[in-house]
Amino acid sequence: MSVVVYLAAAVLALSATVLFRRPRAAVRNPLTVSTCVAILLGAVVFACSAPMTLSAVNSLTGVPNFGAPLTYGMLTAYSCSLLILLINWRGGPPGRVRRLVLRSIAVYGPLVVAVVVLFALADAHTERLTDLDTYYANTPYMREMIVLYLLGHTAVIVATSVVCVRWGREVTGLLRTGLRLILVGALLDLAGFQLTKYTAIVARWSGHDLDFLSTTVAPPMASLAALICSAGFVLPRLLPAAGAHWRGLRDHRRLVPLWSRVGFVSTAPKPPASWWQLPEERLHWREVAIHDALLALAPYFDDTVRERARAAALREGRGAHEARVAAEAAMLAEAARRAAAQEEPQETPSTYRLHATEVSGAGGLVELAQALGRTPVSDKAREGTVKAFHG
Structure with a gap:
């Protein structure tokens, strides 16, 4: 599973690098910055969630399962970055955009802190690299931490889906195609990652074992969903430039x-x-x-x-x-x-x-x-x- 997750992280990082190929111009564009930050955070989340990375982090820190709050904190920050990206992409008066961005940070910043605090309070001394969510589903504080990061991510994905549906009715061309890709990725995330996680955790609460949904089904679905979402954000910005470069190369040769x-x-x-x-x-x-x-x-x-x-x-x-x-x-x-x-x-x-x-x-x-x-x-x-x- 680590290979698949690392591959997804590499593809996301490459997408951000292509967008940020001209740093001086990119840093002056909030949309480019927010897109690159969101994609890079997605890459970091995948890299952190790989069992090999989790094992290495746990060994380096000497704290069993230290990779869990690291990954979940990054996932929460990634959720916030998606929300900020949508705000910048939709645009509007600068003052309104700034207020919405600050509100998003004000909500998800404490959420990241809460994830870390709940882990510190929990009794989680048995290292679990692939089934932590279900193994600790009934453990005080760990249970709350797991539900909290999932709810935070769900809220963003639902908001993203709603925005894509509404905005998609108003636009055409590549922007509409991008929104549809984001919507597909968001729905895949909801059904393939979050619903399977929730189902496996609730099954544990009721005394049943559906851990395979969390350990086997959810990770590849999350990777695929993130790649599709990233394509939706990146393609409307890269394809026009790529087309212009192709026409330039063609005319140069002609x-x-x-x-x-x-x-x-x-x-x-x-x-x-x-x-x-x-x-x-x-x-x-x-x-x-x-x-x-x-x-x-x-x-x-x-x-x-x-x-x-x-x-x-x-x-x-x-x-x-x-x-x-x-x-x-x-x-x-x-x-x-x-x-x-x-x-x-x-x-x-x-x-x-x-x-x-x-x-x-x-x-x-x-x-x-x-x-x-x-x-x-x-x-x-x-x-x-x-x-x-x-x-």
Whole structure:
């Protein structure tokens, strides 16, 4: 069981690390901070609840079952962090958000203290690594401690479920998907973890033995529920950024035919090389460098070449826009050839503006790059480009 619990803890910790990848920006965002704190506390709870960890903690402290108040205190703090995360996620006036956060801390802070005090008062000298809840279900103070941490966690999960249902009716898209995942995780926690715990404890109170519900069923259900909840909190924040990075990487690669033709005349300063540079940042620099190269090649633009290529494209049955881009690619290819051969610019500079320079974003440049990729490159242009890149 320890392996499964440690795996869940590792996945949760990795999720928090991804969210907190830019510490300076993250610490200024209460939502990011509360999300990372909640996920990290969840990871700590799982790590602490593993039998191997419990045994190590008990041995280090010399107190039998010391891992119990540690785990339950962390679980109570995790419950509080979930509540604070929901408050920050839902948002609202800053004053109201601050008051709700302080109220949550005011309720769950004493609850953590109560868990520790009740354990200190209890007689729990027999170490139990997997069945402590049921073994001590009838022991004074331990009984109250167990019920108290369960009730505190139940209150948060019920509140989370209610918020998800109500808020889910008001939103759409990824946020609604995230809320549904959180709701699924919360219901799984209620049914798979808490209900089984309550059932096993009540069975002990009535003289029956249903310990397997607490020792075998509850732990994996808690791990799965926490992972699903964390996915609900994280995915709506990560997927848009991941999509933007993917589009940046895709467009950066699609600009290769254009950059390989015109890059040798660009004078844009290169950014410091770094393996962690985001695709969007690399794409932005390539756009700037290409625009700089297009400006440098403008004196070589030949309107005659462009008009001839445009007429040929129209005769082939291409649409007006496609013919325009193909003609611009032909004109640019000729301009790059002449620049690479160090020929003189046009006597009368063209005033024509490329479509790619009239639209924002990388879309126009990508169109030009794809058209240029279908335009043959002369040996002179290839030789000049290679020399420029390696000179």
